[in-house]
Amino acid sequence: MLDIRLIRENPDYVRERLATRGGDAHLKIDEILECDRQRRELETRLQALNGDRKRLSKEIGGKRAKGEPTGEIEEQVRGIGMEISSLNEQTAQADATQRDLLLQLPNLPHDENPIGKDAADNPEVRQWGQKPSYDFSLADHVTLGAKLGLFDPERASKISGSGFVCFTGQGARLERALINFCLDLHTRQHDYLEVSPPFLIRRDAMVGTGQLPKFEDDMYGLENGEVFLAPTAEVPVTNLHREEILALSELPKRFVAYTPCFRREAGSAGRETRGIIRVHQFDKVELVKLATPETSWDELEKLTANAERVLQMLGLHYRVIELCTGDMGFGSAKTYDIEVWAPGQNAYLEVSSCSNYTDFQARRMNLKFKDAEGKNRFCHTLNGSGTAMPRLFVALVETWQQADGSIQIPEALQPYFGAAEIR
RNA sequence: GGAGAGGUGGCUGAGUGGUCGAAAGCAGCGCUUUGCUAAAGCGCCGUACCUCAAAAGGGUACCGGGGGUUCGAAUCCCCCCCUCUCCGCCA
Numbered sequence: 387m388l389d390i391r392l393i394r395e396n397p398d399y400v401r402e403r404l405a406t407r408g409g410d411a412h413l414k415i416d417e418i419l420e421c422d423r424q425r426r427e428l429e430t431r432l433q434a435l436n437g438d439r440k441r442l443s444k445e446i447g448g449k450r451a452k453g454e455p456t457g458e459i460e461e462q463v464r465g466i467g468m469e470i471s472s473l474n475e476q477t478a479q480a481d482a483t484q485r486d487l488l489l490q491l492p493n494l495p496h497d498e499n500p501i502g503k504d505a506a507d508n509p510e511v512r513q514w515g516q517k518p519s520y521d522f523s524l525a526d527h528v529t530l531g532a533k534l535g536l537f538d539p540e541r542a543s544k545i546s547g548s549g550f551v552c553f554t555g556q557g558a559r560l561e562r563a564l565i566n567f568c569l570d571l572h573t574r575q576h577d578y579l580e581v582s583p584p585f586l587i588r589r590d591a592m593v594g595t596g597q598l599p600k601f602e603d604d605m606y607g608l609e610n611g612e613v614f615l616a617p618t619a620e621v622p623v624t625n626l627h628r629e630e631i632l633a634l635s636e637l638p639k640r641f642v643a644y645t646p647c648f649r650r651e652a653g654s655a656g657r658e659t660r661g662i663i664r665v666h667q668f669d670k671v672e673l674v675k676l677a678t679p680e681t682s683w684d685e686l687e688k689l690t691a692n693a694e695r696v697l698q699m700l701g702l703h704y705r706v707i708e709l710c711t712g713d714m715g716f717g718s719a720k721t722y723d724i725e726v727w728a729p730g731q732n733a734y735l736e737v738s739s740c741s742n743y744t745d746f747q748a749r750r751m752n753l754k755f756k757d758a759e760g761k762n763r764f765c766h767t768l769n770g771s772g773t774a775m776p777r778l779f780v781a782l783v784e785t786w787q788q789a790d791g792s793i794q795i796p797e798a799l800q801p802y803f804g805a806a807e808i809r
Numbered sequence: 810g811g812a813g814a815g816g817u818g819g820c821u822g823a824g825u826g827g828u829c830g831a832a833a834g835c836a837g838c839g840c841u842u843u844g845c846u847a848a849a850g851c852g853c854c855g856u857a858c859c860u861c862a863a864a865a866g867g868g869u870a871c872c873g874g875g876g877g878u879u880c881g882a883a884u885c886c887c888c889c890c891c892u893c894u895c896c897g898c899c900a
Contacts, residue, residue, distance in 0.1 A: 429859055433869040440869085443881040447827035456880075463880040631819085760838085762856080 387488050387749040390422055403494040406501050406711035411491050418487050425480035432473045439466045489599055493746040495711045496720040502710025508723070509710070514694065515703035517727055522789040526730030527780040528661045531557060533791055534808055536783070537662060549651065549666040551776070556808045560795075561669060563802035564775055564782075565644050568671040568696055570802075572772055576692045578642035578673060583622035585645055586613045591625040594751030596717035596743075603652045615648035619672035620769040627676060628751035631762055637755055638677040638685055642772065645670065662776040663735060669775035673740075675768040678755060682742050682766035683720075690722045690740040693772040697737070699798040702781050703727040705734060719744045722770075726777065730784035735777040740770030783808075 393400050397415055404412035442463045446456045500509050531537045536557025542550040553561045572578040592598040592614055597605060606615040616622055623641045632639070647670050662668075673692060677685045690706065697704045709721040718741035725734035745764035748754070754762045786794040792809035800806055 426859065429869085433859060436869055439881080444828055446880055450827085460880040467880075 387746060388491055388494065389745075389749065390418075390484070390488065393418060394422060400494065403497075404492065406495055406499075407492060407714065408503060408712045409492070414487060414491065418484065418491075421480060421484045421487060425477065425484055428473060428477040428480055432470065432477050435466055435470050435473065439463055439470060442466070486599070489593065489750070492716045493719050493744065495714060496742075499714070499720055500708060500710040501712075503712040504710075505713050507710040508707045508713055511706040511708050511722065513703070513705045514698060515701070515727075517703055518729060518785060520729070520787075520789075524730055524784070525787060525791070526661065527728075527783050530730075530783050530787055530791070530793065531661075534793070536560065536808070539662065546666075549664070551662045551665050551667075557779075560782075560803060560808070561775060561779060563799055563804075564778055565669055565671060567699075567799055567802045568772055569642060569644055571696060571699065572642040572671070572673060572692060576640070576642075576695070578640040578692075581623055581626070581641050581643045583616075583619060583626070583643055583645065585616045585622070585648075587616050587621050587625075588613055591621055591628065591751075594625050594628055595621045595747050596750065597621065600716065604650050606648045606650060616645055617649050618647050618670060618769075618771075619643040619645040620674060623672065623674040624676075624747060624767050624769060625751055628753055630753060632676065632753075632755040632765065634678070634755055634757060637765070638675050638681060641674040643672050643674070645672070647774075661780065663731075663780060665776060671772050671775070673770050673772040676753070677766045677768060678757070679745070679763070679766050682744065682768060685766075686720065686722070686740060686742040686768055689768055689770050690724070690738075693724055693738045693740055693770050696773050696778070697724070697726055697781075700778075700782060700796045702778075702785055704737075715739070715741065717741075717743045717746045719746070724770075724773070726773075726781040728777070728781045728784050730787075731780070735781060737773040737777045737781070738771035741768060743767045743769075 388400065393415060397419060401412045401415050404415070442459055446459055446463070449456045449459070500507065502508065525533075534557070535555045537551050537553045539551050542552035545552075569580060573580050586608065589598060589612065592605070597614075597617060602611075605617055608614065622645070623643050626641070627639070646667055648667050651664060651666060673689055675682075675685050675689060694704070694706065704724055704726045707723050707725065709715075709718075709723060714721050721739055721741040723736050724738040724740070726737045728735050744766050747767045748764040753765050753767070755765050757763050782796070783793050786796065788794055788807075790809075792807050794807050795803050795805060
């Protein structure tokens with residue numbers, strides 16, 4: 387959520403920044419300003435009336451104590467009371483309208499972000515390793531998975547419908563090994579605190595991180611829309627300290643969490659349906675940071691590096707791209723995507739999206755810290771996958787496949803997997 | 810699921826219709842006393858919003874959330890959320 391004062395004082399700047407995202411958010415600014423103007427006018431009038439009532443009511447108290455008659459004043463206050471209740475309603479309405487409008491507005495992209503329209507305009511920041519070459523004909527993960535019995539999408543669809551996967555045998559073990567490998571890496575080497583959060587999320591928390599109210603169609607809702615299945619651990623973990631004022635000394639806070647993630651993937655029907663690249667439920671290890679505005683940009687670089695480390699240790703070639711203004715997520719001010727090379731797809735797959743949300747989420751969830759001057763300010767929140775499992779799984783089996791159809795397990799993963807190969 | 814208790818400022822905790830944004834204590838900040846530490850004394854010490862060109866100042870709201878009763882609500886009534894205890898069920 388953007389600061390209404392920023393919009394009020396620098397409407398042109400806000401409009402211009404929002405326009406770089408594409409979409410029509412920048413066209414809403416006039417409506418918001420008008421709403422804000424009305425709201426403040428109502429509020430000022432309401433406050434004056436409240437003041438009158440407060441003063442006169444006290445007067446009644448005083449007169450009663452002295453045994454003086456109060457009927458006339460009471461009549462007067464009754465009249466004020468009726469005015470107040472009508473004005474109160476209007477003010478609350480204006481308040482709600484303004485909040486609704488603000489909640490629909492995406493975050494401002496960072497001033498130095500590359501300007502662009504869509505994914506085609508995302509500049510590459512760096513690459514690690516290189517595309518492996520093979521002297522045999524490559525299989526993709528679907529073929530490998532079927533041959534080695536690693537997962538079973540057909541049977542998963544019998545119980546859950548299309549877009550679900552059931553890992554089996556060595557595949558299930560590999561999935562579990564990857565989760566544990568990532569958790570251990572981030573807790574032991576990168577100093578994140580492991581949390582295992584609930585997966586059912588209340589509306590407020592979903593609003594806090596920005597999934598609601600705008601993207602309800604992408605979420606799985608339960609209990610008549612009271613709670614939702616977590617689409618990412620970002621939601622429960624970032625909300626951990628909502629409505630709190632953190633001490634400067636405890637920032638930045640670093641969390642890592644494994645959760646399954648549930649996404650309806652509405653609007654992407656038919657895309658990437660082969661294999662396990664886009665599914666409604668997948669495992670992910672997520673990194674979350676709560677930081678100060680002074681350090682958050684630096685923390686984003688570190689968080690991205692922490693996520694990259696997963697791929698490096700598994701010997702997987704990847705590239706990091708910076709999202710242009712038109713391709714960034716709703717709440718993000720700056721995002722790096724990490725894309726791992728999947729030889730069987732002949733394509734890079736997004737396995738992590740590392741973002742600084744600045745105070746966008748913190749404002750929604752009222753998450754603050756006390757700065758060195760003792761002032762309460764909004765935190766900056768960050769998150770990134772470290773990493774998403776199914777695509778990591780895909781890249782791993784496709785990269786490390788052998789001529790004989792077996793899959794070699796990278797050394798760093800062997801202690802977790804318990805073997806050096808799958809055959 | 811049933812029965813009960815409770816949610817007040819950073820913390821503890823008073824306050825059952827009026828002058829209460831809220832006693833007191835603790836913590837914190839400043840000053841005084843002091844050789845240092847300790848202690849004592851004094852003062853300050855919530856948040857949001859509105860108003861103001863800005864600062865100063867002024868104002869309104871907030872005692873879990875929402876609604877109601879009343880001239881007036883932390884206090885009375887209703888609904889919801891959360892926490893705790895006991896019972897039931899259960900991995």
